[in-house]
Amino acid sequence: DDSATAEAAGDSGFDAIADELYELPPDEFVPARDDRVAAAKEAGDRGLARALGRLRRPTKAAWLANLLARHRTEQLDGLVALARGLAQAQQELDGGALRALSGQRHRVVAAMARDAGRLAARRGETVNDGLVREVAGILDAALADPAVAEEVRAGRLTKTVRYSGFGPAEGADFGEDMTA
Numbered sequence: 001d002d003s004a005t006a007e008a009a010g011d012s013g014f015d016a017i018a019d020e021l022y023e024l025p026p027d028e029f030v031p032a033r034d035d036r037v038a039a040a041k042e043a044g045d046r047g048l049a050r051a052l053g054r055l056r057r058p059t060k061a062a063w064l065a066n067l068l069a070r071h072r073t074e075q076l077d078g079l080v081a082l083a084r085g086l087a088q089a090q091q092e093l094d095g096g097a098l099r100a101l102s103g104q105r106h107r108v109v110a111a112m113a114r115d116a117g118r119l120a121a122r123r124g125e126t127v128n129d130g131l132v133r134e135v136a137g138i139l140d141a142a143l144a145d146p147a148v149a150e151e152v153r154a155g156r157l158t159k160t161v162r163y164s165g166f167g168p169a170e171g172a173d174f175g176e177d178m179t180a
Contacts, residue, residue: 013048014048014051014052017036017048017052018052018055018156019070019155019156020032021033021036021052021055022055022058022063022066022155022156023066023067023070025063025120025123025125026057026058026059026060026063029057029058030057033052033053033055033057036052037049037052037053040052056158057158058156058157058158058159059134059158059159059160060125060127060131060134061131061134061135061137061138061160062138062157062158062159062160063120064113064116064117064119064120064127064131064134064135065116065135065138065139065152065157066155066156066157067116067119067120068112068115068116068119068135068139068152069152069153069154069155069157070155071119072112072115072119073153075108075112075115076112076142076152076153078108079108079109079112079139079142079143079149080142080149080153082101082104082105082108082143083142083143083144083146083149085097085101086098086101086102086105086143089101105140105143109136109139109140109143110136112135112136112139113132113133113135113136113139114132116132116135117131117132117135134160137160137161137162137163138152138157138160138161138162139152140162140163141161141162141163142161143163144163145163148161148163
């Protein structure tokens with residue numbers, strides 16, 4: 001739990017360091033994290049060292065989603081707005097709106113997943129079609145589940161998450177507070 005981890009680290013720069021680490025390609029994550037843990041220990045900040053030590057290396061697909069969170073914030077906000085529209089259309093059983101929004105969802109998710117691949121390529125990382133599909137799966141899960149959407153938007157996702165179904169998950173609440 002990142003909030004407990006951040007609390008444990010106090011105001012010692014945990015968030016800035018975590019953001020910096022989750023920006024790194026997965027292969028660079030563990031050595032960089034270990035360097036930060038050692039530096040925190042050297043500085044006598046055991047709480048920060050423990051908190052940083054609990055950070056987990058992201059999968060490559062999770063890292064790609066984290067890149068979107070850092071560099072395509074407005075697009076992710078648009079995805080959350082689309083989730084709200086899908087939830088409303090589903091509640092109202094509005095077939096026309098559901099069809100239109102579903103088509104829009106597929107286009108937006110596919111475009112964002114491809115964009116994540118381009119962001120990685122600019123960093124010298126190769127991304128294959130399978131990884132782009134995994135990122136699309138993460139974005140679909142974010143559309144279906146507000147908790148996943150918040151995880152993705154935080155930019156510290158560590159694993160690939162999936163949702164199989166149509167529209168928002170049962171009981172999903174994509175309220176206005178999601179845009180904060």
